[in-house]
Amino acid sequence: MRFPALLLLLVASFAAHPSVDHEQLVNVDNTPGSWLTHGRNYAEDRQSPLTQITPDNVGELGLTWYFDTGTGRGLEASPLVIDGVIYSTGSWSRVFANNAVSGEPIWQYDPQVPRAWGVNACCDVVNRGVAAWGDNIYLGTLDGRLVALNRRNGKVVWTSLTIDPARPYTITGAPRIIKGNVIIGNGGAEYGVRGYVSAYDARDGALRWRFYTVPGNPENPFESAAMEMAAKTWSGDLWWKVGGGGTVWDSMAYDVDLDLLYIGVGNGAPWNRHVRSPGGGDNLFLSSIVALRPETGEYVWHYQTTPGDSWDYTATQHMILADLVIDGALTKVLMQAPKNGFFYVLDRASGKLISAEKYAPATWASHVDLSTGRPVETENADHSIEVRMTKPAAFGGHNWQPMAFNQTTGLVYIPAMETAGRYSTDHDFTYQSGGHWNTGQSQEGGAFPANRHLVNAVIKRLFKGHLLAWDPVKQTEVWRVAHEAMWNGGVLTTAANLVFQGTGDGRLVAYRADSGEQLWDTHTLTGVVAPPISYQINGEQYVAVMAGWGGAPTLLFDLPGSTAGANGRLLVYKLGGELKLPDTVEANVIPTPPPRHGSEESIATGQVLYNTHCGRCHGIGLVGSGLLPDLRDMGHDMSGNTPEVFKAIVLQGAYREMGMVSFADVMSEADADAVYDYIVDAAHARWEEQQSSPVWSEVEAWIMDWVGALIAQFI
Numbered sequence: 139m140r141f142p143a144l145l146l147l148l149v150a151s152f153a154a155h156p157s158v159d160h161e162q163l164v165n166v167d168n169t170p171g172s173w174l175t176h177g178r179n180y181a182e183d184r185q186s187p188l189t190q191i192t193p194d195n196v197g198e199l200g201l202t203w204y205f206d207t208g209t210g211r212g213l214e215a216s217p218l219v220i221d222g223v224i225y226s227t228g229s230w231s232r233v234f235a236n237n238a239v240s241g242e243p244i245w246q247y248d249p250q251v252p253r254a255w256g257v258n259a260c261c262d263v264v265n266r267g268v269a270a271w272g273d274n275i276y277l278g279t280l281d282g283r284l285v286a287l288n289r290r291n292g293k294v295v296w297t298s299l300t301i302d303p304a305r306p307y308t309i310t311g312a313p314r315i316i317k318g319n320v321i322i323g324n325g326g327a328e329y330g331v332r333g334y335v336s337a338y339d340a341r342d343g344a345l346r347w348r349f350y351t352v353p354g355n356p357e358n359p360f361e362s363a364a365m366e367m368a369a370k371t372w373s374g375d376l377w378w379k380v381g382g383g384g385t386v387w388d389s390m391a392y393d394v395d396l397d398l399l400y401i402g403v404g405n406g407a408p409w410n411r412h413v414r415s416p417g418g419g420d421n422l423f424l425s426s427i428v429a430l431r432p433e434t435g436e437y438v439w440h441y442q443t444t445p446g447d448s449w450d451y452t453a454t455q456h457m458i459l460a461d462l463v464i465d466g467a468l469t470k471v472l473m474q475a476p477k478n479g480f481f482y483v484l485d486r487a488s489g490k491l492i493s494a495e496k497y498a499p500a501t502w503a504s505h506v507d508l509s510t511g512r513p514v515e516t517e518n519a520d521h522s523i524e525v526r527m528t529k530p531a532a533f534g535g536h537n538w539q540p541m542a543f544n545q546t547t548g549l550v551y552i553p554a555m556e557t558a559g560r561y562s563t564d565h566d567f568t569y570q571s572g573g574h575w576n577t578g579q580s581q582e583g584g585a586f587p588a589n590r591h592l593v594n595a596v597i598k599r600l601f602k603g604h605l606l607a608w609d610p611v612k613q614t615e616v617w618r619v620a621h622e623a624m625w626n627g628g629v630l631t632t633a634a635n636l637v638f639q640g641t642g643d644g645r646l647v648a649y650r651a652d653s654g655e656q657l658w659d660t661h662t663l664t665g666v667v668a669p670p671i672s673y674q675i676n677g678e679q680y681v682a683v684m685a686g687w688g689g690a691p692t693l694l695f696d697l698p699g700s701t702a703g704a705n706g707r708l709l710v711y712k713l714g715g716e717l718k719l720p721d722t723v724e725a726n727v728i729p730t731p732p733p734r735h736g737s738e739e740s741i742a743t744g745q746v747l748y749n750t751h752c753g754r755c756h757g758i759g760l761v762g763s764g765l766l767p768d769l770r771d772m773g774h775d776m777s778g779n780t781p782e783v784f785k786a787i788v789l790q791g792a793y794r795e796m797g798m799v800s801f802a803d804v805m806s807e808a809d810a811d812a813v814y815d816y817i818v819d820a821a822h823a824r825w826e827e828q829q830s831s832p833v834w835s836e837v838e839a840w841i842m843d844w845v846g847a848l849i850a851q852f853i
């Protein structure tokens with residue numbers, strides 16, 4: 139009699155937890171209370187159809203539960219909500235399953251990513267979420283594994299290694315699942331890898347297909363006709379040794395009727411086209427949107443946003459599919475605001491450009507020629523000889539933070555930025571394998587000064603952030619809300635005329651979607667970069683967001699308004715919620731620096747070495763956000779604080795288990811001594827200058843000195 143009882147239990151269990159299938163993912167509006175796939179639907183529009191929370195009552199929104207993820211590193215996930223359970227991910231690719239109503243933890247999964255792999259992550263050890271199919275959820279780990287987990291208990295069903303572990307690949311993006319194929323890409327183009335996207339069988343993890351985005355070693359046969367076409371647009375013999383780049387590290391979308399999978403392709407490796415492809419060429423499929431057949435990976439069409447990209451202008455930014463009336467005709471379009479500053483509307487059946495206009499300041503191109511579909515570059519685009527200050531910077535006019543499209547207002551809401559970056563050419567470029575950046579940029583003379591006030595003032599001048607409402611048909615701005623920080627959260631819109639966005643200065647804010655009027659905000663106690671989602675259970679609508687400050691700019695700079703290092707949490711709100719967050723922000727204590735050490739020459743050498751090898755994690759000019767240790771605190775929390783201890787860490791890897799690997803492959807003992815001298819000097823400078831305030835003329839003088847008077851007109 140035990141067998142039928144077990145069978146009954148199984149049947150009951152399946153009834154309560156129906157499998158996620160193609161039918162459900164194609165028709166997500168039939169289950170509006172759930173959030174079944176990354177961008178809510180295959181069109182990735184991030185518009186929730188839920189209407190309980192309205193402009194009239196959003197003021198009553200309050201916290202109903204929160205969950206500590208146990209980290210102060212960046213949180214970027216879009217949680218999924220299926221059958222009353224919310225599935226989120228945190229730093230180091232950890233997965234959390236919680237009861238979506240009460241917050242009660244159900245299970246957690248830690249893939250135990252080796253901390254030393256963190257050096258391969260350009261932009262923090264983040265993860266953007268899981269995908270669901272059948273009775274499993276699917277996770278890409280920072281060290282390149284694709285893992286299927288049983289949705290009910292978090293047990294591993296299968297694992298597939300998607301990368302060559304000898305190369306510095308990382309996965310931070312969320313998988314998408316189309317007809318049983320789990321689609322996943324990876325990152326690593328700053329270091330030097332060859333980009334590709336792969337499909338794995340959701341049932342057993344077998345590789346179904348792989349599409350390379352850039353050509354490999356010319357001596358080997360082409361993997362596809364698309365690679366044969368792409369190879370004609372590359373020159374020289376360096377790119378394929380470095381890898382060429384073109385990583386598919388974030389955005390995808392799927393058109394069910396056209397049966398097309400769209401992938402966003404990243405920047406070149408190295409960044410600098412004069413180094414990467416010295417004979418010129420468009421370097422396909424860098425900075426492109428590529429349409430593929432989801433069952434075979436076969437190439438269908440591409441559109442390249444930045445031919446011959448030289449600025450880290452990835453086209454990996456969020457893509458939204460919508461049907462817009464253009465010149466009187468209902469048109470199936472794909473919309474993207476990539477880093478390069480132009481908002482693109484493409485015909486997604488053919489890949490033909492419909493329109494492109496600047497949504498952010500951009501000095502590298504004057505406009506996009508609609509007859510050729512190509513950008514018209516300015517003199518500012520050429521940094522082969524002169525150093526250029528170019529807008530946008532590598533952070534882009536818009537980065538990975540998802541946009542949202544509201545079908546009623548017809549507007550796209552962009553977490554937009556105004557940025558400017560310094561571009562130069564390293565004429566003596568040599569490729570360094572392993573966890574080192576290979577951008578082909580010269581570091582000489584480009585260092586930020588180690589003065590917190592000055593750096594913060596410069597950053598505030600050069601980098602700004604705002605929420606931008608954009609009309610994609612007219613290609614014009616409709617409204618904007620300026621933010622305190624440049625780096626802010628992704629966006630959610632709802633059918634009730636609402637837009638939600640978290641901010642870098644630690645708030646979650648609700649606006650009217652049609653006018654931008656602020657209706658409500660609440661403090662999150664840490665900067666928010668993730669996009670909110672919404673779900674409804676037992677007649678109550680919830681808004682959820684991962685709150686945790688992180689990402690590339692937070693490692694490089696101490697951005698205004700940020701509260702780095704605070705507890706990263708999943709925050710969930712509903713009407714009438716009354717919970718309060720515990721305030722745990724600590725006072726900033728500047729420790730006494732160790733004794734001065736080294737000559738002026740050694741300090742100057744150390745500065746260049748630091749900005750080349752250390753600044754991207756510990757902060758340019760030694761002024762980071764505190765996400766990773768501020769090295770000027772050496773006298774405070776690193777025992778000994780002598781050159782010997784420093785070298786044990788930097789050269790011998792004493793802190794490897796904490797993620798700080800040895801740099802002995804690129805630094806000699808004398809180099810490490812010089813970096814130590816620079817850090818100690820900067821610690822003293824901070825100690826002495828902590829009472830001073832910024833002098834605006836110094837800021838101006840420094841900017842002028844940095845980029846040269848010739849290009850000051852662009853600032």
Ligand code: CA
Nearest residue numbers: 327328405450
């Ligand atoms: Ca990049």
